[in-house]
Amino acid sequence: MEGVRKLDIVGSVESNEYSKELDVAVRAVQMACFLCQKVQESLISKSSSQVQSKDDNSPVTVADWSVQATVSWLLSQSFGSENVSIVAEEDVVSLSKADAAGLLKAVVNTVNDCLAEAPRFGLQGPAMALGASEVIEAIGRCNSSGGPTGRFWALDPVDGTLGFVRGDQYAVALALIENGEAVLGVLGCPNYPMRKEWLSYQHRYHRIISKLTPPTSESWDKGCVMYAWKGSGEAWMQPLIQGDKKLVWPNSARPVQVSSIENPALATFCEPVEKSNSSHSFTAGLAHSVGLRKQPLRVYSMVKYATIARGDAEVFMKFARAGYKEKIWDHAAGVVIIEEAGGVVSDAGGRRLDFSKGIYLEGLDRAIYSVLAELNTLHRPPPHGK
Numbered sequence: 001m002e003g004v005r006k007l008d009i010v011g012s013v014e015s016n017e018y019s020k021e022l023d024v025a026v027r028a029v030q031m032a033c034f035l036c037q038k039v040q041e042s043l044i045s046k047s048s049s050q051v052q053s054k055d056d057n058s059p060v061t062v063a064d065w066s067v068q069a070t071v072s073w074l075l076s077q078s079f080g081s082e083n084v085s086i087v088a089e090e091d092v093v094s095l096s097k098a099d100a101a102g103l104l105k106a107v108v109n110t111v112n113d114c115l116a117e118a119p120r121f122g123l124q125g126p127a128m129a130l131g132a133s134e135v136i137e138a139i140g141r142c143n144s145s146g147g148p149t150g151r152f153w154a155l156d157p158v159d160g161t162l163g164f165v166r167g168d169q170y171a172v173a174l175a176l177i178e179n180g181e182a183v184l185g186v187l188g189c190p191n192y193p194m195r196k197e198w199l200s201y202q203h204r205y206h207r208i209i210s211k212l213t214p215p216t217s218e219s220w221d222k223g224c225v226m227y228a229w230k231g232s233g234e235a236w237m238q239p240l241i242q243g244d245k246k247l248v249w250p251n252s253a254r255p256v257q258v259s260s261i262e263n264p265a266l267a268t269f270c271e272p273v274e275k276s277n278s279s280h281s282f283t284a285g286l287a288h289s290v291g292l293r294k295q296p297l298r299v300y301s302m303v304k305y306a307t308i309a310r311g312d313a314e315v316f317m318k319f320a321r322a323g324y325k326e327k328i329w330d331h332a333a334g335v336v337i338i339e340e341a342g343g344v345v346s347d348a349g350g351r352r353l354d355f356s357k358g359i360y361l362e363g364l365d366r367a368i369y370s371v372l373a374e375l376n377t378l379h380r381p382p383p384h385g386k
């Protein structure tokens with residue numbers, strides 16, 4: 001494995017079956033977070049008219065494709081492209097069109113700027129800057145359709161588009177799935193605040209953060225990568241690399257654990273910010289019926305999984321509209337981390353999420369699921385939608 005140092009995972013000397021994969025995945029997600037932070041900063045510094053949903057030249061799209069290209073390239077470089085199979089959110093069709101030349105150029109530049117930093121993250125970058133065709137090839141390589149056998153990576157390059165464009169929470173999620181089981185999860189949360197109360201400043205997050213002095217390696221104010229591998233009984237969190245620092249493993253990693261609160265009245269539940277993604281009225285009714293009394297914590301993206309893993313909230317519920325099918329890359333990394341941090345993830349029937357059926361989480365009736373820390377009374381919410 002060229003360019004990747006041998007290491008002791010998480011600082012303990014213990015090694016595991018997935019040591020190399022975890023090493024590369026954490027470093028690649030650190031790089032992806034670095035890339036996203038730069039794009040998000042430029043987005044926020046522009047006028048609010050720049051804040052838009054995905055289309056043509058939006059910075060969101062630049063970040064999505066650039067992360068996908070970067071992670072795909074790094075995985076292929078580390079393990080050999082013939083050994084790497086990836087399921088990911090973005091396809092390459094619109095980027096390859098003749099009228100997308102400007103967008104492609106922006107993606108190529110963003111990817112090369114990021115890969116030039118690879119040695120700082122302990123990975124090997126390209127000898128020469130990548131050309132457009134190599135970037136398109138890296139994105140296009142993420143065309144696996146998953147399934148029940150073999151090994152593949154599931155990548156959501158930027159999860160939580162709305163959080164991203166609003167300067168708020170978003171995540172980079174990378175999981176390794178083997179014979180239908182998620183075995184390794186890495187979740188980059190570039191804006192995860194170390195003070196949990198800042199999580200509730202929905203939509204005002206970037207204003208608060210921008211008032212802080214820029215973080216240094218000594219002051220860990222925000223941004224982390226969480227990771228875990230199946231069966232270890234441990235989940236870890238390390239800060240993002242700041243400034244010009246080098247990633248020196250284990251990079252101050254510390255273990256995370258789900259909350260030990262058992263009384264629903266003291267518990268907080270998380271849910272999506274967007275009502276269109278999950279019925280707020282349904283979760284309010286369900287929360288009330290099981291004795292949850294606190295206001296919900298609405299957080300964009302898979303950062304909700306990180307919130308539960310770190311014990312900053314106890315329950316995560318999402319009740320998507322009928323017809324919406326959840327994708328595996330929106331959950332796989334979070335599931336491994338939560339389970340190893342001591343929590344439970346299930347659908348409404350108490351079943352584990354099934355990553356063996358292709359890109360969709362089949363069998364999730366109305367995409368209902370919950371992520372729980374210790375509140376076993378909530379383990380089986382009623383199997384119906386809103």
Ligand SMILES: Nc1ncnc2c1ncn2[C@@H]1O[C@H](COP(=O)(O)OS(=O)(=O)O)[C@@H](OP(=O)(O)O)[C@H]1O
Nearest residue numbers: 158159160161272273274277299300301320324330
């Ligand atoms: N209609 C609908 N229903 C349910 N879920 C949907 C829906 N549409 C999208 N998505 C997926 O949800 C991702 C956004 O995360 P959340 O569901 O946590 O919502 S929110 O960001 O807090 O509002 C979102 O991630 P992004 O595509 O990165 O924005 C999708 O993967």
